[in-house]
Every structure is written in C-alpha cells, then in structure tokens.
Amino acid sequence: MVRDYSTFLPPSTAMDAPALPMLTRLGWQSFFAQQIDADALTRTPPARVTRVNRTTVHLLGDGIDMVLPLVSDLAVGDWVLLEEDRAAVAEVLDRKSLIKRRAAGHDRQVQLIAANIDTAFVVTSCNQDFNVARLERYLALAFEAEVDPVILLTKPDLSEDVATFVAEAAAISDMVPVLAVNAKSAEVAAQLAGWCKPGRTIAFLGSSGVGKSTLVNALSGTLTAETQGVRTGDDKGRHTTTRRELHLVSGGFAVLDTPGMRELQMTDAADGIADVFSDLADLAGGCRFSDCSHTVEPGCALKAGIAAGDLDPARLERWQKLVAEDAHNSATLAERKSRDKALGKTIKGIQKKSRK
Ligand SMILES: Nc1nc2c(ncn2[C@@H]2O[C@H](COP(=O)(O)OP(=O)(O)OP(=O)(O)O)[C@@H](O)[C@H]2O)c(=O)[nH]1
Ligand SMILES: [Zn+2]
Known part of the structure; x- marks a missing residue:
C-alpha cells in the first residue's frame, strides 16, 4: 500500500521565514x-550545543x-544555561528527547547522538x-528517544x-510516514515542509551515501561554507560527513546532519x-504462557499467526533478535555500572587507608 501523507501536511512554509528571534531559530x-x-x-542566558568536538563544544x-x-x-542539541560571566556551563536543561546508541569498538560505551530532536528522518535509498x-x-x-521518525x-x-520499496517500508510500522524523495530535486523542501x-x-x-547531506543542503537553500567544512574526501574520493553539527537554516528551523553509522x-x-x-507484542498477549518464548510452547499465538x-x-525473528540484543547490552551495562561503583568504593577505601 502506498500511503499519501500529503493530506497530513500543512501548506509549504516559505523558505525564507520572516526575521525570527535567534532563540526560536535555534529551537527554543x-x-x-x-x-x-x-x-x-537574563542572568544565565540559554545557549544550544551546535557541535561537540573531542575537547570542546560550540x-x-x-x-x-x-x-x-x-x-x-553533553550532546549536540543540548540546551545549557551559561554562567553569568558566560565562561562556563551552569546547567544542562532537561532534554525533550535523546538519541543514543551503544558505540562500536572495544569500549562499547553509550554514545549520545543528539538531544532535543523533534523529527528524525531515517534515510535510506531505493x-x-x-x-x-x-x-x-x-x-x-527514535521511538526510545521520544523522537518522531519519518522514513525517507x-x-x-x-x-x-x-x-515496492515504499510498500516494504510502510509495512514496518503504522506510526511512521514513508516518503520517496529525490534529494536533488527542487520539490524536496516542500515535501518535508510539514x-x-x-x-x-x-x-x-x-x-553513508544515502543523501543526508544533499537533503540538508536542499533545506538550507544554499550550501553554506560551514556545510562544506564538515565534508572531507574519504579514501574513495567521495565526500563524506565526518561529524555531527546542528545547522540553522533560512526556514527558521535547526537541522542536524550526522555521519553514516555502520553499527547500530x-x-x-x-x-x-x-x-x-x-x-x-499485542499478538503475544494471546500466548498461553505469559513468558512464552514463541519457539516450542503450546498455545503460542505467534506461531499460530505464522501457521x-x-x-x-522473518519479522518475528528480527523482533526476537533485537529484544535479545537489547537485553544483553542493557544487562552488561547495568553490570558494568555496579562493578564501577564497587571499584570506586574500593579505591576510596584504599585512599582512606593510605591517608591514615
Ligand atoms: N540521483 C539521485 N542522487 C542522489 C539522491 N540523493 C543523494 N544523491 C547523491 O548521492 C551521493 C551521496 O549523497 P550525500 O548527500 O553525500 O550522502 P550522505 O548520506 O550525506 O553521505 P555521508 O556524508 O557519507 O553520510 C551524492 O552524489 C548525491 O548527489 C537522489 O535522491 N537522487
Ligand atoms: Zn508465544
């Protein structure tokens, strides 16, 4: 089924919004x-984190x-209050949303991807x-982060x-609009205006390569020097986004471009x-056993649905795989937290002893 979401959308907003207060443009x-x-x-003015570098924030x-x-x-997109002399962050305001993932690599820390995003366009290509x-x-x-996702x-x-691509994407969730957009076309800004x-x-x-930066540029109207600055040639001679940065665009909203994520x-x-x-999850409510694993148990509503x-x-398998992965990562994270706490206590104990 190809859904037409255009009826949900208000008429296109003008690309050049009338002069808006800076804080509004920043997403206040x-x-x-x-x-x-x-x-x-007035005492501790708000400011938004537009870029997080290794040791500094913009x-x-x-x-x-x-x-x-x-x-x-601190995550890109965070709102902070600055000290009176503006030399430091006094407070980080509560987040409306927070996108995070388990980082790739050995350490596998939780990585904050972006805070206070309203809509996440999940981009893939046909x-x-x-x-x-x-x-x-x-x-x-996105759902976990309390961000509204839209598939592009x-x-x-x-x-x-x-x-076919649109139909397969639309079958994933009733709650997620799906749009096919030519990122290089003149119409794309109007398609996303809602x-x-x-x-x-x-x-x-x-x-990487699905068109995120092309979309950012389409919404920006013109390619700013700053946008070009975040792109560097990779080994294949292509241009690729290398860091997360919040851009203010002429339509009066803020846009975050993120580098392609290999592992999620x-x-x-x-x-x-x-x-x-x-x-x-609804269907599973009909399984005979409340802790049904949907594999061998009699009276399994999901197996009945498959039959x-x-x-x-395949969809059931993907669900179970994600649930298992999440449970594994969350448990090891909780374990590590309590382990770190215990280690911290031990170190404090040792320090106390050595001070005696
Ligand atoms: N024909 C066509 N080309 C597109 C479309 N969207 C993106 N491209 C092209 O695909 C290539 C990659 O697009 P980018 O915008 O750089 O992709 P990206 O997602 O920002 O990639 P990373 O910065 O590596 O994460 C560019 O050459 C774009 O011109 C589209 O809808 N149609
Ligand atoms: Zn079951």
Whole structure:
C-alpha cells in the first residue's frame, strides 16, 4: 500500500521565514523555557550545543557564539544555561528527547547522538542500501528517544521499483510516514515542509551515501561554507560527513546532519523496540504462557499467526533478535555500572587507608 501523507501536511512554509528571534531559530521551545524563570533567563542566558568536538563544544544563543571546554555528557542539541560571566556551563536543561546508541569498538560505551530532536528522518535509498532490519533498528532508536521518525527513500529517480520499496517500508510500522524523495530535486523542501517549521529541530540519520547531506543542503537553500567544512574526501574520493553539527537554516528551523553509522547496537531500548513491533507484542498477549518464548510452547499465538500466514516468520525473528540484543547490552551495562561503583568504593577505601 502506498500511503499519501500529503493530506497530513500543512501548506509549504516559505523558505525564507520572516526575521525570527535567534532563540526560536535555534529551537527554543516552551518545554525549555518553563524550566527557568525570567530572572534566571537574563542572568544565565540559554545557549544550544551546535557541535561537540573531542575537547570542546560550540554554543550558539542570542548574541552568543562561543567555544567552551567540553563537560561530560553533553550532546549536540543540548540546551545549557551559561554562567553569568558566560565562561562556563551552569546547567544542562532537561532534554525533550535523546538519541543514543551503544558505540562500536572495544569500549562499547553509550554514545549520545543528539538531544532535543523533534523529527528524525531515517534515510535510506531505493537501492541495495534498503534493509528492513536496519530500518527497524533506527525506528526503535527514535521511538526510545521520544523522537518522531519519518522514513525517507532517496534516489527514486534511479530505481524502477520505487513502489515496492515504499510498500516494504510502510509495512514496518503504522506510526511512521514513508516518503520517496529525490534529494536533488527542487520539490524536496516542500515535501518535508510539514516537519520543518520554525522553532523545530530535525535530524537526518542513515548510512553513508544515502543523501543526508544533499537533503540538508536542499533545506538550507544554499550550501553554506560551514556545510562544506564538515565534508572531507574519504579514501574513495567521495565526500563524506565526518561529524555531527546542528545547522540553522533560512526556514527558521535547526537541522542536524550526522555521519553514516555502520553499527547500530541497541541498549536500554526495550520500549522503542516494543513500539516498532507493537503488533507482535499485542499478538503475544494471546500466548498461553505469559513468558512464552514463541519457539516450542503450546498455545503460542505467534506461531499460530505464522501457521495461518498472517505473520512473517522473518519479522518475528528480527523482533526476537533485537529484544535479545537489547537485553544483553542493557544487562552488561547495568553490570558494568555496579562493578564501577564497587571499584570506586574500593579505591576510596584504599585512599582512606593510605591517608591514615
Ligand atoms: N540521483 C539521485 N542522487 C542522489 C539522491 N540523493 C543523494 N544523491 C547523491 O548521492 C551521493 C551521496 O549523497 P550525500 O548527500 O553525500 O550522502 P550522505 O548520506 O550525506 O553521505 P555521508 O556524508 O557519507 O553520510 C551524492 O552524489 C548525491 O548527489 C537522489 O535522491 N537522487
Ligand atoms: Zn508465544
């Protein structure tokens, strides 16, 4: 089924929004404003993290454009209150949303991808990049983060089979709009206008080469020097995004471009996974045993669904794989936290003893 979401969308917002207050352009919303009173607002002005480097953060606010040393646990998109002399971060405001993943590599720490995103455009292309399992991961990540996901299928102009890609993507979740968009076309800004309103923050997530930066540029109107600055040639001579950065675009909203993520491990995402597979979770409520593993038990509603041809066994498998991965990563994370705590106590104990 190819859904037409255009009826959901208000008419296109003009690309050049009338002069908007800087804080609005940066994505300042009542959710943040209500966390501080007017006095504190002038004393400790708010600023948004537009870039996180290894040791510094870039902050923008009303009359504020500065680089400060990185304090731990800040994510691009965070809103902070600055000290009166503006030399340091006084407070990080509560986040409306937070996208995170389990980092690749040996350490496998939780990596903060972006804070306070309203809409996450999950981008894939109408080609071999398209992968239902990966889309499900991205959607679970977005749902867990409390961000509204929208699937964008780029490069429809290069595919003979756009309707099939759209139908497969639309079958993943009833809660997620799916659009085929030619990122290089003039129409794309109008197609996304319903989500790109002044004061909002959108992000593009997806593999390398699917068109995220092309979409950012399409929404920006013109390619800014800064946008070009985040792109460097990789070994294949292509251009590729190398860091996360929040851009203010002329439409009055903020756009986050992210580098392609090769690995997307789940952690602490049980609710997000349940949202993506809510139909299966509902069905499982009909299993005879409440702790049914949907493998060998009698009276399993999911196995009955597969037998009746109502349920794709591959989808059940993908659900179980994600749930298992999430449980494994979340448990080891919890274990590590308690281990670190215990180690901290031991070290403190040793320090106390040696001071005696
Ligand atoms: N024909 C066509 N080409 C597209 C479309 N979207 C992107 N491209 C092209 O695909 C290539 C990769 O696009 P990028 O925007 O750099 O992809 P990206 O997702 O930002 O990639 P990374 O920066 O590596 O993460 C570029 O040559 C784009 O011009 C589309 O809808 N149609
Ligand atoms: Zn079952």
